Amino acid sequence: MSNTAASPEHSIDQHPRTDRTGVVLAALLACQLMIILDVTVMNVALPRIRSDLHFSATGLSWVMDAYTLVFGGLLLLGGRAGDLFGRRRIFMAGIAVFTLASLLGGLAPMAGWLIAARVAQGIGAAMAGPNALALLTALFTDPQARMRALALYSGMAGAGFAIGLLVGGLLTQWLTWRSVLFINVPLGTGALVALRWLPRIPRQPGRLDIPGAITATAGVAAVVYGFIRAAAQGWDDGITLTALIGGAVVVIAFLFVERRADQPLLPLALFADRNRAAAYMNVFVGYMGSMSMFFFLTLYMQDVRGMGPLATGLAFLPTAVLMFALIRVIPRALQRFGPRAVTMAGSLFLVAGLALPTQLSTDTPYFPTIFAVAALMGCGTGLALMPLSVIIMANVPPQLAGMAGGTLQTLQQTGSAVGLAALVTVFGAAGRNASGSPERMLVHGITAAFAVAAVMGALTLLGTLAFRRPENTAETGVN
Numbered sequence: 001m002s003n004t005a006a007s008p009e010h011s012i013d014q015h016p017r018t019d020r021t022g023v024v025l026a027a028l029l030a031c032q033l034m035i036i037l038d039v040t041v042m043n044v045a046l047p048r049i050r051s052d053l054h055f056s057a058t059g060l061s062w063v064m065d066a067y068t069l070v071f072g073g074l075l076l077l078g079g080r081a082g083d084l085f086g087r088r089r090i091f092m093a094g095i096a097v098f099t100l101a102s103l104l105g106g107l108a109p110m111a112g113w114l115i116a117a118r119v120a121q122g123i124g125a126a127m128a129g130p131n132a133l134a135l136l137t138a139l140f141t142d143p144q145a146r147m148r149a150l151a152l153y154s155g156m157a158g159a160g161f162a163i164g165l166l167v168g169g170l171l172t173q174w175l176t177w178r179s180v181l182f183i184n185v186p187l188g189t190g191a192l193v194a195l196r197w198l199p200r201i202p203r204q205p206g207r208l209d210i211p212g213a214i215t216a217t218a219g220v221a222a223v224v225y226g227f228i229r230a231a232a233q234g235w236d237d238g239i240t241l242t243a244l245i246g247g248a249v250v251v252i253a254f255l256f257v258e259r260r261a262d263q264p265l266l267p268l269a270l271f272a273d274r275n276r277a278a279a280y281m282n283v284f285v286g287y288m289g290s291m292s293m294f295f296f297l298t299l300y301m302q303d304v305r306g307m308g309p310l311a312t313g314l315a316f317l318p319t320a321v322l323m324f325a326l327i328r329v330i331p332r333a334l335q336r337f338g339p340r341a342v343t344m345a346g347s348l349f350l351v352a353g354l355a356l357p358t359q360l361s362t363d364t365p366y367f368p369t370i371f372a373v374a375a376l377m378g379c380g381t382g383l384a385l386m387p388l389s390v391i392i393m394a395n396v397p398p399q400l401a402g403m404a405g406g407t408l409q410t411l412q413q414t415g416s417a418v419g420l421a422a423l424v425t426v427f428g429a430a431g432r433n434a435s436g437s438p439e440r441m442l443v444h445g446i447t448a449a450f451a452v453a454a455v456m457g458a459l460t461l462l463g464t465l466a467f468r469r470p471e472n473t474a475e476t477g478v479n
């Protein structure tokens with residue numbers, strides 16, 4: 001652990017912490033699960049939302065896209081705001097906004113109301129998400145305890161995607177689509193009550209980088225929107241190209257602004273550490289391929305195999321179970337084998353899990369093929385992606401913790417959006433070129449998409465080669 005992390009100016013207020021650390025950790029993890037659940041929990045409810053609120057086919061996509069766009073676009077700003085204005089304050093305000101927006105969304109009488117609520121949820125999530133990571137690094141100063149806490153956080157984040165489909169299926173089939181939003185109200189309220197024991201962390205001296213904030217938010221939001229639109233309208237759509245090119249130009253301008261800024265929104269020193277830079281790269285390419293599994297397997301099970309929302313959610317249970325099981329393994333594995341061996345093993349599982357669905361047919365049973373895919377992806381994402389949060393956050397300087405967490409989650413969101421847009425394009429082109437029944441065309445498109453996703457997953461192997469074994473326990477707790 002660096003001296004900076006232990007210095008008085010960066011220490012946390014100790015008095016509320018006595019024997020409440022476990023309560024605070026549980027509340028932080030519950031908040032993270034709540035935020036991640038909302039990325040996927042709405043998926044299985046979309047048909048009933050469309051029927052109840054009379055969405056158009058194109059308008060329905062904004063139930064998901066509004067949240068993704070705002071969440072991804074504001075993460076960097078949310079992380080830096082926590083560094084400057086108080087992580088506890090920004091985090092709790094974000095959870096309050098998210099919880100209230102969930103209540104209003106569940107009460108939505110019309111389509112526009114629900115979209116506005118999803119935008120507000122994205123704002124709250126962008127305030128809370130990166131600051132949860134920063135608070136964990138401040139709360140757990142012992143390297144071993146920090147590794148365990150970060151592993152729990154990563155497991156909650158990864159398994160949340162699979163759990164979201166299961167919870168969405170349960171609530172939609174047994175209750176109403178509105179319950180997938182209402183469930184956040186008791187979770188968020190309970191977490192806010194528990195978080196009164198959250199230690200206060202002194203603000204970092206400095207000021208907000210306004211040019212950086214504007215260019216980062218505009219650039220990332222434009223790029224995410226461009227890829228979201230590409231998935232629906234194609235790559236030759238004029239608005240898509242304008243958003244992608246314009247967003248890329250603004251992101252490049254942001255990097256130039258940051259190089260010259262006295263107090264940058266994104267300190268480029270974050271990428272000076274070799275392991276952290278490689279981990280950031282693998283976050284992006286790993287989420288490009290892995291998150292598509294949920295989308296295309298859901299499409300296959302519901303539209304080809306005719307499975308209902310609940311059965312579809314249960315099909316992903318092996319993924320969630322294995323990811324949670326690996327939470328206890330990862331800290332010890334990183335200590336014993338180092339980040340390269342652990343993440344390389346995970347990348348091999350990940351590639352296998354993405355390659356196996358290329359063998360799907362119109363009558364492939366759940367067991368053993370789809371079960372094996374869910375299990376391989378649980379091991380793959382667990383070993384390849386979950387350790388990355390530990391590697392990124394374990395030795396980050398306290399004054400950069402919010403930004404490090406914001407960058408991590410921004411890359412998760414943009415990687416998912418970029419990967420899904422590219423794979424939906426592959427899916428559409430392959431399906432149109434296939435012949436036979438609609439189910440055969442769907443399967444042809446899905447298998448083609450998984451073939452490309454496997455290549456994306458293989459890119460994580462390049463990142464693992466860059467990892468080196470830390471020389472001291474301060475970096476990742478490795479002896």
